[in-house]
Amino acid sequence: MSKYINSLLEVLKILASSAQVQLRYLNGLGNPSVDELALDFDDLFLMAPSKLEVGELTSQQFKNLEDLNSMFDQISGVDRYWTASSLSEDREWEEIRKLASVCLRQFN
Known part of the structure; x- marks a missing residue:
């Protein structure tokens, strides 16, 4: 598995985890800012079109990543979604x- 896919899987695992796990992850970074979760994903999503093009991602994997990215787009800029309490509420x-x-x- 490529370094890109490994990194993507790590980020997806955190995003799929409970609010408690996500907060522990953020605290471990020394920066408990919730937007770091989206930024980690965004860094990798920006490379997704080229990974699709070279066959590192399937079209279904890419579509699912787009769906996730769209959800982040929906909450982007709305302060109430970027607090520790919002993760669980x-x-x-x-x-x-x-x-x-x-x-x-999609990666199994």
């Missing part, structure tokens, strides 16, 4: 977890 974060889980299943 907002349905949008639950939807992000579900979409990340769907993405992960």
Whole structure:
């Protein structure tokens, strides 16, 4: 498996995890800013079109990543989604977890 896929899987696992696990991850980074979760994904998503082009991602994997990215686009710029409490309280974060889980299943 490529370094890109390994990195993507790591990020997807965090995004699919519970709010508690996500907060532990952020605290481990020394920066408990919730937007770091989206930034980690975005860094990898930006490379996804080229990975699709060279066959490192399937079209279904890419589509699922696009769906997840669209969810982040929907909550982008809305401050209430980027707090520690929002991770466990907002349905949008639950939807992000579900979409990340769907993405992960595509790699099995």
